[in-house]
Amino acid sequence: MWRYGYHTETNGRRVMLMTREHVQRIVNEKTDTPFAQRNFLNTLRALFRWAVSEGRVPDDPTLGVTRQQIKSAGYRTWSEGDIEQYKRRHPLGTMARVAIELLLTTAARRGDVVKLGPQDVEDGTITFEQHKKYGAEDALVIIPLHPDFCAALAAMPPSNVVSLTPTFLTTSFGKPFATAGFGNWFRDRCNEAGLPKGISAHGLRKATARRLADLGCTAHQIAAITGHATLAEVQRYTKAADRKRLAREAMKKLIEGGS
DSSP, X not given: OOSSOEEEEETTEEEEEOOHHHHHHHHHTTTTOXXXXXXXXXXXXXXXXXXXXXXXXXXXXXXXXXXOOOOOOOSOOOOHHHHHHHHHHSOTTSHHHHHHHHHHHHOOOHHHHTTOOGGGEETTEEEEEEOOSXXXXXXXXXXXXXXXXXXXXXXXXXXXXXXXXXXXXXXXXXXXXXXXXXXXXXXXXXXXXXXXXXXOSHHHHHHHHHHHHHXXXXXXXXXXXXXXXXSHHHHHHHHHHHHHHHHHHHHHHHHHTTO
16 A cells, blocks of 8 residues: 555556545645645646547546645735835835826736836827737726826926837836736835835736725726726725715714714
8 A cells, every 4th residue: 555545556567546535635635725725626637638648547536535625815905004115115206106107097917017108198198908808708997087197197206208119017127027027126116115025016907996986986986997897895895985975974974973
């Protein structure tokens, strides 16, 4: 017997087989690291699907194996305090300031924001297609430019005038960012501002949705900016904003009533 398998004879060859119980035991040992547990099981499932299709093994021992479900609220939404802390560290005239203002204005994913440039702006609006994953339909968005973003562009020094480059965001060499490169660069700028580890560029997309909801925008109005195809995600922000507003109104009545 092996720890996670057993030997058998197949066509005169000695091979090791794994059973569902063996796989489940390995998966259970990774309970303390749920992401590693998920990645391991997904990799093993892909391996055995190939092995079965090629006739290398008689069956797939990953069938029926369960793992710990990962509970995650997704990317952290930036608070107004987070945004102000970042801006204090990265004033007007810096590429870091252009980055946050562009992200807040467009609510764009990093894969889209690195491609945006002067050619996408006309009559005070920026127009682009949000490219989505997993086969979802791309969304065309037409967004009026926020004055804060315009101020960030105007404040850039003459040696780095973004209107002369193909993209608003450029590296220290004046080249457009790759998507992953921008994510790493922006994470460094957040670190310089002393922001928490969970802060990311995508969290600014959620911050824009939150801001719009707090101002009383409808789910459809928010989706016109964020490009969401369905309203389920957006409605979470509007519901939270409604609860906040109703709570303020209720407490005001309680105070005025003298209770």
